[in-house]
Every structure is written in C-alpha cells, then in structure tokens.
Amino acid sequence: MGWKQDRAEIKRLMAARPDPNGKHGDESQEARAVNDELDRKLKQQPAWRRARVLYEG
Template sequence: MGWKRDREEIRQLMAARPDPEGKHGNESQEAQAVNAELDRKLRAQPVWRRGRFLYDD
C-alpha cells in the first residue's frame, strides 16, 4: 500500500505549491522546499506513474 500513500502525498504537494503553473517565478523558500520534496517523491516512482501525475487531467 506504499504507492497509494505516495500518490496521495504527491497530490497534496502539487496542491500546496504556491505557484502551481510556474508562471510567476515564485522562488520563495517555501516554494523551493515543496518543489524539492515533490521532485524527490516523483523520481522515486516508475516512469509510467510519473507521467500519470504530471500529465493526467
């Protein structure tokens, strides 16, 4: 059940990003920390699962 917990944590991190679209160039410490954690969690997933998180509607 680890991947289900990871999936939920990734969704929460994606929702918590201060600048989700990256259009405003938000480089605050909070944004960097959230993006670093999100990147770490996504890299731990298989490639096909990463694509579903990034490109799923």
C-alpha cells in the same frame, strides 16, 4: 510507502505549491522546499507513474 499513499502525498504537495503552474517564477523558500520534496517523491516512482501523475486530469 505504497503507491496510493505516495500518490496522495504527491497530489497534496502539488496542491500546496505557491506557484502551481510555474508562470510567476516563485522562488521563495517555501516554494523551493515544496518543489524539492515533490521532485524527490516523483523521482522515486517509475517513469510511467511520473507521467500518469503529471498528466492525468
């Protein structure tokens, strides 16, 4: 999968998180599944891309 597809998938996963900012400590099975998939996708990217995804507006 190319970077554009990965970025679209990462953004979709970030939007799908039940607790987007982590302030509510949502540990439901759905939240864990989405966060695990998001972590897996982000770990596949170089560090500069991870930072870009996490910190871009």
